[in-house]
Amino acid sequence: MNQKNSNSSSVEWSKEDVVLDVKDVHISFATSAGTLNAIRGVNFTLHKGETVAIVGESGSGKSVTVKSVMGIRSSNQKINHGEILYTYEEHGKKKTVDLLKFSKREMIANYNGKHIAMVFQDPMTALNPLLTIGAQVIEGMVLHLGMSKEEAWKKGEELLAEVGIPNPALTMKNYPHQLSGGMRQRIVIAIAIACNPDVLICDEPTTALDVTIQARILDLIKKIQKDRNISVIYITHDLGVVAKVADYVCVMYAGKIVERGTAYEMYFEPRHPYTWGLLLAMPDLNTTDERLYAIPGTPPNLLRKLVGDAFAPRNRYALNIDYEEEPPVYVLSDTHMVSSWLEHKDAPKVEMPESLQMRINRMKKEVGAYGN
């Protein structure tokens, strides 16, 4: 297990604990309008039992990133550069493989579902409406673990009980449309964990659900993660969800990770103007400002060649150099990295917006009250 400081500002990890190491991945798509550079150099590591959240707007490349981990590739996709190293144990020995080297077929046969599983956003489209819940739950176990159908069925009932389905034996025989949205999402989670994966990828697992159900599903994923000691990658644009679950946060913009750090660093010491914008665009319950801090404009078109910092046109703190050269990555602590020219030693000193500073102070006060 990892040694973790209770304040989570410094997280100590040993090298052996790395499950997934995503190194400088570049992915593009050939479209009729030209080459779309969806991912332009993504780096992050995932440790055993830890949770990484990837945050960003639609089109920022977060889904493409995790789909490449899952080996879900479209025919017009091209991996230009990089590797995704996955370390797992087989017959008591550690093995490290580069997932990007495998073909789609190899991924499906050996890794998908078995080692790396995914929970999708919309539980209705993720389940086959023509098959019973049972048939879908046992599918992976029969295929990957070589269980007999009877054995898998019994295991399936246990799984449904684990994810909090009230009457597992009966539900196994039901069809997806007979269940509510929250229950369906529980089934999707049961299917994902059926083969004891090391890595669980949750792609906006609660966006389609109500707030009350959302909290329960997140609690369920957390409980499963703890019980089974698996690593989880969340994709979401809801920073409230991230605060609840993540140890480590990556903020993505236009195919790049612009800032990453522990959850504490992200929420209490954010440095990138885009992170400020994201945090402020979401009102919390104490927001009384006349206007919300909106990030102006829209994300850039990745079909065009980007010069300089992709965020510059929407950035009110942009410097001249932002339009000319891409900012390097500045390392602020062992865990905190930011890609912004504002961190350069010659850059003018820019403070975060006042309303964000006030919110952080208020949150810190809450934490103080909470600690006692």
Place this chain on the structure above:
Amino acid sequence: MAIEERSNSTKDLKDREVILEVKGLKQYFPVDSHNVVKAVDDVSFQVRKGTTFGLVGESGSGKSTIGRSIIRLYDPTEGTITLSGKEVSGRLTRDKKDFLTTHMQMIFQDPMASLNPRKKVIDIVAEGLDANHLYQNRKEREEKVYKILERVGLNHEQANRYPHMFSGGQRQRIGIARAIVMQPELIIADECISALDVSIQAQVVNIMKDLQDELGLTYLFIAHDLAMVKYISDYIGVIHLGHFVEMGTKEEIFSNPVHPYTKSLLSAIPEPNPITERDRKLVVYDKNEMGVDYTKGTKHFLTPSHMVLATDAELAAWA
């Protein structure tokens, strides 16, 4: 200081004229000859001019149905709806329909599905003007549309494009432009920001607030994002299974929630604080377990604006 200002503003709100009055609205849908779904069951509320009334509740609670019944996309089973002193419920006469379409507009959830992909933006926005003959000539029509588009942050050249050429946030602005071009008294915004990205949500909400200040618009804001509802609304109604379980000013709902369903909803709002958020416990509300029957409850007014649906015994236990 802040508290004083706030109480002043509520006082101010109370004196405003009532634009929309809904009394005993029921919307039943027959399933077969024996069963009906009571989507909305005996709902009453008022919306005052220039204010925003937020409707919150889980999916299936009937919040969208209320909006759709008011604008007469459904025919209400029972109850009266009065808009600016004129009754718009009951049989929909030509006269009533004209009044409705010019005084009430709706912004829909999915900006892609609610805009006709075969029409240019100018024709989409002008559709209401066309139907009600609200211009003398082509030039006036054009001018009216351009003016509105400018207000929501789009420019003239974009008027001749098709919806697919816009981003989600821009499309939703077209939806807003289409609603305000009729200069309505009331706009029903049905989950109008749920399909948008966080940064774009803020842009759209700012536009809606600006327009409210400029034009004195009244909103019925239907949403499930409680933090956003709190930010934008003056009054809030909490709906569960077709009943208003609690209603009040936003301060009353958020600082002094009484109904356990409201409490459960509030406890589920994720907050952007990684330390307190991690261990927060959800208040679980199970109506059947607690033996709550909404049809037995009566409306208790704790203050003139704060209403809770409960029996006397329940209220004593909760408050």
